[in-house]
Amino acid sequence: MTPADPHSRPVLSDGLISLRPLRLSDVDDITAACQDPQISRWTAVPSPYARSDAEAFIARQATDEMEGIEPTWAITVVPDPRWSGSITLHLDGAAGADVGYLMAPWARGAGHATRALRLACTWGFSTLSLQVITWHAFVGNEASLHSARRVGFQIPPHVFRSYGSQRGHRRDSWVGTLTPEDLAAASRIGEARREYLGPDLTRRERDVLTHLAQGQANRTIASELGISENTVKNHVRSILEKLQASSRSEAVVSALRLGLVSLPG
Ligand SMILES: CC(C)(COP(=O)(O)OP(=O)(O)OC[C@H]1O[C@@H](n2cnc3c(N)ncnc32)[C@H](O)[C@@H]1OP(=O)(O)O)[C@@H](O)C(=O)NCCC(=O)NCCS
Incomplete structure (x- = not known):
């Protein structure tokens, strides 16, 4: 070639x-x-x-x-x-x-x-x-x-x-x-890893997901993680895509089911 x-x-x-x-x-x-x-x-x-x-x-x-x-x-x-x-x-x-x-x-x-x-x-x-x-x-x-x-x-x-x-x-x-x-x-x-363990979220996406599970808005997540709101939006978009969810709450439900996050005790 x-x-x-x-x-x-x-x-x-x-x-x-x-x-x-x-x-x-x-x-x-x-x-x-x-x-x-x-x-x-x-x-x-x-x-x-x-x-x-x-x-x-x-x-x-x-x-x-x-x-x-x-x-x-x-x-x-x-x-x-x-x-x-x-x-x-x-x-x-x-x-x-x-x-x-x-x-x-x-x-x-x-x-x-x-x-x-x-x-x-x-x-x-x-x-x-x-x-x-x-x-x-x-x-x-x-x-x-x-x-x-x-x-x-x-x-x-x-x-x-x-x-x-x-x-x-x-x-x-x-x-x-x-x-x-x-x-x-x-x-x-x-x-194979994704099939076995579920979607491959990055460290930052897992952080954002934990905050989503606590019902926090993008602005709060941004200030807690020290990143811009736009960056949070990008992470959320990527999380929804990887979890094949159409909303934040659907993503949280999937993440809980897959054991990717747990609700605060
Ligand atoms: C290296 C660099 C490009 C990585 O960019 P990035 O977008 O943060 O990388 P990713 O998010 O794709 O993460 C890559 C992996 O490194 C890990 N990682 C990220 N930062 C880390 C750190 N500080 N220490 C250890 N591991 C780290 C991530 O968890 C991920 O590993 P995983 O897939 O096994 O979970 C970025 O840190 C950078 O620009 N550094 C300065 C310039 C540089 O080092 N360039 C490369 C020269 S060879």
Whole structure:
């Protein structure tokens, strides 16, 4: 099969998140997100991060040349088109790629990075005919490790000494690889797990569900969890979809039946 041209990449979506090309209007959100100490700690983005860094990043990714070498997407949470993260496949020109991603602090903990990773890797295998995708993270980056494992990356327990580089320094890393077979096997495990244990809610969705079971309104949930009302709305929408419920009360009834939450005593 002849690998497809990465320039022709479509918007990818699984119904809950979408991957779209970056836009100039993403500058403010990227600049705000990259002030986050976790992004500075776990990625190689400039630190301190200036607006001009975001402008240069977007301009660089928009060139034809980069589209063919580093397909990059903005991660958005459906239906909001706002930039909430980025994901890149760094193609090696020999049917392999290295994946890099980050989520804005305001969009974390809802399974979005895992979904974005799954979408980008599926596209890389099916459209570019990649044979392997490599993931690496600096030792200690548990959130990234969990998301990569969930998608099916095979990650040995040992440390690859000085494998990563960050702003002029080498750092010990965890390294994993994903083949099309790994991705398919992880999806099958996910399906089986859902059939056996019920829907796979994220940590944040379980938190929101617990508050829903207490009859709280979005505004109260938002203030108790320290997130925006809009984010609560997105979580509720995702919970309803996963529990196949048409209302909040129906979702709570299903969750109680499945033992996902219990009523306050
Ligand atoms: C890594 C990152 C992209 C994850 O984004 P996210 O949207 O919060 O991830 P998800 O919600 O999909 O969660 C992924 C998994 O990590 C777990 N997780 C999330 N935050 C965690 C934390 N701080 N510690 C341990 N596990 C964590 C989640 O429970 C989930 O695991 P599960 O599916 O087994 O329950 C985000 O934390 C981030 O942008 N970090 C800074 C930049 C970075 O590290 N990029 C990756 C470089 S390799």
